[in-house]
Amino acid sequence: MLYFSKLRIIFIAIISLFFIFIASSNFLKFNNEFLNKKINLGLDLQGGSYLLLEIDNKPVVEQKLQNLTVIIRNYFKDKNIKVTNFKLINQNLFFTSDKNFRQIILDEFNSEDSKINPYYQRFKSHQLEIIEEDNFFKVYYSKQGIVNLKTSSQDQALEIVRRRIDEIGTNEPNILKRGNDRILVELPGLDDPMRIKSLLGKTANLTFRFVTNSSEDSFGAEKLLFEDGSEEAIVSKRIILSGDNLLDAQPRMNNDTNETVVTFSLDRVGAKRFGKATSTGIGKRLAIILDGKIISAPVIRDTIATGSGQISGGFTFKSATDLALLLRSGALPAPLNIIEERTVGPDLGQDSIKAGMIALIIGFVLVVLFILVKYRVFGAITNITLILNLFILIGILTLFEATLTLPGIAGIILTVGMAVDANVLIFERIKEELKDEKNNLIAFDSGYVKSKTAILDANITTLLAAIILFFMGSGPIKGFSLTLGIGIFTTLFSVYFIARLLTVLYVSKNKDKEGII
């Protein structure tokens, strides 16, 4: 146990120096890219916002089933089968047909190469399930169908969320999928999340539809409120233009009316439709609807063939800017709800770093003094080890550019407190061995050997706790388990290599000294 080859000593020295070097790159500036690594500060230390968004897929399912009515009707019409009485209740689509065709309809839905009901070969499942009850059919999304729908709406939503956040220009946002209907957004350095929250909270579903006088419109009509809630209007369900047709949108000052407006330009298809609608609909009111509320409903005075136009609606410059941003980045496939928010202001982050560092330094000094008083020379060895241990720990965190959180700092402090345990176990064992053994070298050797299992046991138990925390915990708590877990490895390394090396050097020079420890 007590022999160290030259090679080993060099190895220990290189590793220690390497990590001290890496750790110091947090405080010094290196021009080398490899060395210029830094520990990332968690949101709780640098300030910022953590938002967990949940996609509300219910409207999507309903919309898809609604669209399905037309598809089913037309499909069977071509086959001279009449299906009628479509009803959408609770995400189930009901319809009826003549008795003679029942089996054909079921076969059409359940065949593996069904034209109306995609079959997922991989999952051995159709998109839709169909059940025949007394005198009607019930169609609903299968389990796999729902999963596919959720995944695709999550993909789309992620893209839109990214675009909206990029438009605002926060630095290094982190946008991740969680499960199949959630999106996690981390925005470092953001101190006012209100704007982002309101931007992400809007679906931004824009449509242009004619205002009709009655509900006799062949496409159906609905009563919608104006944005300010002041009045309502009956609007046709026929969509003239939607947000998909927009190429660009910008806030502008209209010099004639001295009003802030949002100007937009349309793609080719959109421009054509807009031109046609404005030429046939002169004198009618065209409602501009965002997320089910009418922004404004101007009267069409002229044909607009240029493919551009403007939306007015009593905007402030700020609200016009935000609307333009939403329109540019596109509509979300489904509404998003913010189900968790954690925001830390930058000054609290600063205070936390300061408090964490002060606690670390004081904790460190207290432990070092206590150990020094208790063990003298070996206390000094333990303390040198402890310092190197700390450097190696910080070095590893830096090397992997890990995220340091406030609980993470607590984990480091706790590591300082518990790291001495291994050395204490060894030294106490050596003391016992020295009672019967006069040869220092032999006593030290057996002290190291006999304390080994206890040290391993003790560290494995703490490691188990840290691993569970790492996998179950979120955000800041993960940071705690990370530093605690890595701390166990650095402690074992520094105790069995660095401290033992120093101990060996000292003991071999004081072989016969009595009361050495």
Added chain:
Amino acid sequence: MISFNKFYNKFNILSASLVIISLLLLIFKGLNFGIDFKGGTLIELRSTDSKIKVSSLRDNLSQMNLGDISVKNFGNESDFLIKFENNENKNAIEQIKINLDKSFGNSFNFRRVENVGPKVSDELLKSGVIAISVALALMLIYIWIRFEWQFSLGAIMALFHDVIVTLGLFSLLGLEINLSIIAAVLTIVGYSMNDTVVIFDRVRENLRKYSDIKIFELTNISINETLSRTLITSITTLLALLSIFFFGGEVLKGFSLAMIFGVIFGTYSSIYIANTVLVRLNVSQKTVLKEDKN
């Protein structure tokens, strides 16, 4: 040598009553769950105007119709913590901001805002309970592989004692249970195990060495032999934790307090619970040698 074994019975009775009291507290008084587990909103404010008192802030906010709202000082006179439960009002945070700016003239700085929806808080509570259960199960498996069943039982009883009594104390004092407390409890589990295992390791070693010493005496010898290590490690760990408690800021207060309780209970239980289980199960040299043969 200190005769720890003289007090085995007395401390067993004490521990049993502590566990029962804690369980009663947990059942009847319950835990004070923070927003992580109950859902709701938390806002930490700092005022630049020293004249603003917690009472005026409370009066102002209670007029806002946000349901049961709690307002108190946080750490010092100019920091405030506002808490309220989830309600229909999705823009409550924004409205509070507007209202405070209007009533107190921009003198508040929003240092921290946390909002946890009901679905998320349920999930967090579930995963917290799972984490602690998995930790206890893993420790059980580990100790079962490493030691004979009598030792495992002792270690697990010590573990349950520490977790239950720590939570009981949190219930008694009405301290808030949040995510960091779960982290603390898990660390306590690790620490308590650590402490117990070191003593058990010595007990087993001594069982092999001495065939003529009864377990009652033998545990006492083992505790004494490992005592200075037990104390030194507890002291350095407590020094680190006290430093976090006093200097680490308000956010880590609950966490470090739970850990401090845990370390004290953990040290106590490895002496007075884990070992007494061995005594009561009348562990002897045969127990250890049988296992060695297997």
